[in-house]
Amino acid sequence: MSLWILNGKVWNESMASLESKHIKVENGVIAAIVDNNEQVSTEGSEVIDAAGKLVSPGFIDMHVHLRDPGFTHKEDIVTGSQAAAKGGFTTIACMPNTRPVTDTPETVKYIIEKSEEAKLVKVLPYAAITKNELGRELTDFAALKEAGAIGFTDDGVGVQNAQMMKNAMALAHSLDMPVIAHCEDDSLVEGAWASEGEFSRKHGIKGIPNESEAIHVGRDVLLAEATGVHYHVCHVSTEQSVRLIRLAKQVGVNVTAEVCPHHLILSDEDIPGLDDANWKMNPPLRTPRDVQAVLEALEDGTIDMIVTDHAPHSSEEKAKGVDLAPFGIVGLETAFPLLYTKFVATGRWSLGFLLKRMTEDPARVFRLNQGSIAVGKPADLTVVDLESTRKVDPSTFLSKSTNTPFTGWELQGWPCATIVDGNVVWTE
Numbered sequence: 001m002s003l004w005i006l007n008g009k010v011w012n013e014s015m016a017s018l019e020s021k022h023i024k025v026e027n028g029v030i031a032a033i034v035d036n037n038e039q040v041s042t043e044g045s046e047v048i049d050a051a052g053k054l055v056s057p058g059f060i061d062m063h064v065h066l067r068d069p070g071f072t073h074k075e076d077i078v079t080g081s082q083a084a085a086k087g088g089f090t091t092i093a094c095m096p097n098t099r100p101v102t103d104t105p106e107t108v109k110y111i112i113e114k115s116e117e118a119k120l121v122k123v124l125p126y127a128a129i130t131k132n133e134l135g136r137e138l139t140d141f142a143a144l145k146e147a148g149a150i151g152f153t154d155d156g157v158g159v160q161n162a163q164m165m166k167n168a169m170a171l172a173h174s175l176d177m178p179v180i181a182h183c184e185d186d187s188l189v190e191g192a193w194a195s196e197g198e199f200s201r202k203h204g205i206k207g208i209p210n211e212s213e214a215i216h217v218g219r220d221v222l223l224a225e226a227t228g229v230h231y232h233v234c235h236v237s238t239e240q241s242v243r244l245i246r247l248a249k250q251v252g253v254n255v256t257a258e259v260c261p262h263h264l265i266l267s268d269e270d271i272p273g274l275d276d277a278n279w280k281m282n283p284p285l286r287t288p289r290d291v292q293a294v295l296e297a298l299e300d301g302t303i304d305m306i307v308t309d310h311a312p313h314s315s316e317e318k319a320k321g322v323d324l325a326p327f328g329i330v331g332l333e334t335a336f337p338l339l340y341t342k343f344v345a346t347g348r349w350s351l352g353f354l355l356k357r358m359t360e361d362p363a364r365v366f367r368l369n370q371g372s373i374a375v376g377k378p379a380d381l382t383v384v385d386l387e388s389t390r391k392v393d394p395s396t397f398l399s400k401s402t403n404t405p406f407t408g409w410e411l412q413g414w415p416c417a418t419i420v421d422g423n424v425v426w427t428e
């Protein structure tokens with residue numbers, strides 16, 4: 001079965017411009033890319049008319065919570081994959097803070113099998129560093145790798161003990177696997193939910209200091225240097241973390257990092273008040289100074305990629321109020337239009353830069369055979385209508401959850417079709 005995607009606009013990095021192309025897909029693989037003024041025979045093929053639309057490598061999101069097994073009232077592998085497809089993502093990596101925690105080969109295999117059955121997007125499971133993410137005992141890294149885990153992380157919590165982290169890194173390195181870290185020192189956080197800044201001062205609430213994140217980043221880049229492991233920092237949110245990662249990269253430590261759209265776009269000063277838990281996430285929205293720092297770090301390559309940290313929670317859970325509600329916001333269905341509207345439409349970034357940080361860079365860092373449009377590559381493609389504008393309306397989300405602070409935002413550049421291995425898995 002073959003497919004032609006006709007007249008789509010493909011980003012050409014060397015020309016820094018869009019060029020109209022016809023793309024042929026055969027057996028799930030890109031078979032030809034030709035100039036759109038060339039005559040092609042589409043007889044017997046499926047055809048997608050992409051005239052006027054962007055055709056991008058499928059977006060890759062290395063930080064997603066699918067909540068399956070165990071918390072399927074928030075999300076499951078199918079709905080999370082549908083939300084990903086609607087957001088233009090063709091590959092997602094899912095976090096192990098499920099119930100049970102993804103700390104055994106059986107749970108890793110369950111995720112792989114269920115996502116393969118769903119035939120939607122590619123789902124790459126992370127496994128936990130410690131059993132039940134309790135920080136007490138390492139999981140069986142070799143068996144988890146064998147089952148298909150792509151890296152180790154206790155996302156949701158920081159690994160508090162330095163020796164435990166060092167042992168994890170040494171073992172992961174011996175298996176040629178990365179360690180992905182949620183950086184948070186519990187002793188510096190205790191009960192707070194918002195950042196130490198204007199917002200916490202104005203409302204007289206306890207704040208989370210920047211050092212709670214950066215202290216783990218500093219510790220871990222030293223441990224990564226000592227062990228040689230590929231160490232990847234989750235959801236970087238502070239100026240101090242950026243400084244440490246930049247320095248570590250300068251001296252050759254094998255460290256990479258990610259940032260979320262909300263930490264690039266919102267600060268603590270945007271939080272409307274104390275009654276909407278959709279502004280509560282971990283790490284918290286930091287000060288405007290931190291927002292500038294992570295933005296500049298993404299731009300100069302200190303931070304390698306953008307991820308959503310899609311963290312669905314039910315409306316009932318979020319209605320418990322800011323102190324009791326769980327941390328986290330959904331992200332898959334708004335990420336691209338948010339970033340396009342805020343940074344590309346305003347002229348701060350080129351379109352190519354945004355696409356690179358959402359495709360080629362995550363593929364490079366995690367050694368995935370995706371992230372570019374080239375003959376012989378899997379036909380994982382996203383079609384985007386860069387002209388379309390629409391308001392964020394959570395009632396249209398395919399995710400089971402609607403916990404977003406972006407409701408009502410007028411955004412431009414919505415995905416309109418998502419193709420995985422040559423199959424259309426979502427279309428408007």
Ligand SMILES: NC(=O)N[C@@H](CC(=O)O)C(=O)O
Binds near residue numbers: 065280283328
């Ligand atoms: N980011 C969040 O606020 N929440 C995540 C956990 C995490 O990513 O640390 C979750 O699992 O809900």
Ligand SMILES: [Zn+2]
Binds near residue numbers: 235
């Ligand atoms: Zn985390």
Ligand SMILES: [Zn+2]
Binds near residue numbers: 065095156
């Ligand atoms: Zn997370």
